[in-house]
Amino acid sequence: MTALVSDSAADLAAFSQEAPGPLAELAAAHGTRFILATFVDMNGKPCAKLVPVSAVAELEAGKLGFAGYAAGLIGQDPQDGDLCAMPDPASFTPLDSVRPGLALVHCDPYVDGKPWPFAPRVILKQALARLAERNMSAKAGAEVEYYLVTKDDDGVLATADAKDDGAHPCYDARGVTRMYEHLTEISDVMNGLGWGNYANDHEDGAGQFEQNFDYDDALVTADRVVTLRYLLNVFAEQRGMVATFMPKPFTNRTGNGLHFHLSLWDADGGGELFPTAGEDPHGLGFSGTAYSFLAGILDHAPALQAFLAPTVNSYKRTGATSTESGATWSTNKASYGGNDRTHMIRVPDTHRIELRSGDGSANPYLAIAAVIAAGLDGLDRQLDPGAPCGPGERRLDAATLPPTLLHAMQALREDPVILSALSGSEDVGRYYAAAKETEFFQWHNQVTDWEVAQYLTAI
Numbered sequence: 001m002t003a004l005v006s007d008s009a010a011d012l013a014a015f016s017q018e019a020p021g022p023l024a025e026l027a028a029a030h031g032t033r034f035i036l037a038t039f040v041d042m043n044g045k046p047c048a049k050l051v052p053v054s055a056v057a058e059l060e061a062g063k064l065g066f067a068g069y070a071a072g073l074i075g076q077d078p079q080d081g082d083l084c085a086m087p088d089p090a091s092f093t094p095l096d097s098v099r100p101g102l103a104l105v106h107c108d109p110y111v112d113g114k115p116w117p118f119a120p121r122v123i124l125k126q127a128l129a130r131l132a133e134r135n136m137s138a139k140a141g142a143e144v145e146y147y148l149v150t151k152d153d154d155g156v157l158a159t160a161d162a163k164d165d166g167a168h169p170c171y172d173a174r175g176v177t178r179m180y181e182h183l184t185e186i187s188d189v190m191n192g193l194g195w196g197n198y199a200n201d202h203e204d205g206a207g208q209f210e211q212n213f214d215y216d217d218a219l220v221t222a223d224r225v226v227t228l229r230y231l232l233n234v235f236a237e238q239r240g241m242v243a244t245f246m247p248k249p250f251t252n253r254t255g256n257g258l259h260f261h262l263s264l265w266d267a268d269g270g271g272e273l274f275p276t277a278g279e280d281p282h283g284l285g286f287s288g289t290a291y292s293f294l295a296g297i298l299d300h301a302p303a304l305q306a307f308l309a310p311t312v313n314s315y316k317r318t319g320a321t322s323t324e325s326g327a328t329w330s331t332n333k334a335s336y337g338g339n340d341r342t343h344m345i346r347v348p349d350t351h352r353i354e355l356r357s358g359d360g361s362a363n364p365y366l367a368i369a370a371v372i373a374a375g376l377d378g379l380d381r382q383l384d385p386g387a388p389c390g391p392g393e394r395r396l397d398a399a400t401l402p403p404t405l406l407h408a409m410q411a412l413r414e415d416p417v418i419l420s421a422l423s424g425s426e427d428v429g430r431y432y433a434a435a436k437e438t439e440f441f442q443w444h445n446q447v448t449d450w451e452v453a454q455y456l457t458a459i
Helices: 009-015 022-029 053-060 120-132 173-178 180-192 218-238 288-299 301-308 314-318 364-380 405-413 426-444 449-455
Strands: 034-040 046-052 083-087 102-111 136-151 157-159 199-202 208-212 242-244 258-266 345-349 352-355
Touching (some): 022 053, 034 053, 046 218, 053 083, 102 120, 120 136, 120 218, 136 218, 180 199, 180 208, 258 288, 288 352, 301 405, 301 426, 314 405
Antiparallel strands (some): 083 102, 258 352
């Protein structure tokens, strides 16, 4: 099924007179009583209205309005007109495991009958359309890392599983077993939805987990990341826990990553574009297309961090020098190598790249859209990434990633390709950069415990 989106107010008006559409049919087939009509703002906050199936025709007709300024960072002021949520029936997700009769559908915000250029899902769809103009499509996988914690009345975080306190808990069978009910409930939901959950593991930090699902078309995967975050939040809360994707919730533990596995495909069904069928100058089994796409990402890496690491806290993760486990698992250099997790880009096989500099606060729609723009620029300029780093090797000429959110926004402003990656407009990129700079200074203006300890009686 295709998304029910229109390009004009007249189309929306005509659509409202049609018979019940695919979304109504899906709701009836699944016994759905209420639908969460969902979109995210640029920060990734899930915004929704709970729509009874008796009103699904209004939803399908684009009549469900939101006050965009109230929703969050999405390019609106209080005086602006409604964001109208246009549902994509292909994203219909039954959530009877959350509440009987509940379903979720991802929506594309429209304003005055046109796709809203500040809406993250709209931005990704436009990036994928640029790929389609070249007869290409993108597939993506995502590794969603998170911590399960509790928070006391003073705001102090603790590991939800008090026995999970070791310095090297990664893959610990006992830690997974103690969280069996939580992990298996999420797994069952993912598999019931056809996502193909294939692994659930304890990650590197005490209290940290990851639950994997199969790769799919880039838009489908981005939708699933948003849905999974919602599910993790809901199910954790039901057990008295908090699921957090915060990049660095604990100073001494590994941060939360959101690693993307990306590949390009022939849009006409001709197969993968990354494996080489001929010469391979760098020995990784890649085609020229793959190397140029990869090179574009490396070339724009500093600006890409504005979307891959979009919070103040992100840079506590990439700037970490050590953790209890002995490794940070996050890079601060724009380098690439083979099956080596110390680089920004890992090449585990001939079919994909793994982009490892994204963290748990990344908006999957914006992150993938920006990376596609960088990769396409690499293709247009026929860039070559140079030789990959060998195991443990570091390239001295590799660009250093931004040390703070403010530096990332400066890099974004200075990179016209990535600045215009959002809906093809520098205005959208500048709006995002300004908001994130404000976020940085709001944090910077707070007096912290560290400052009091460091300076109170220093002079």
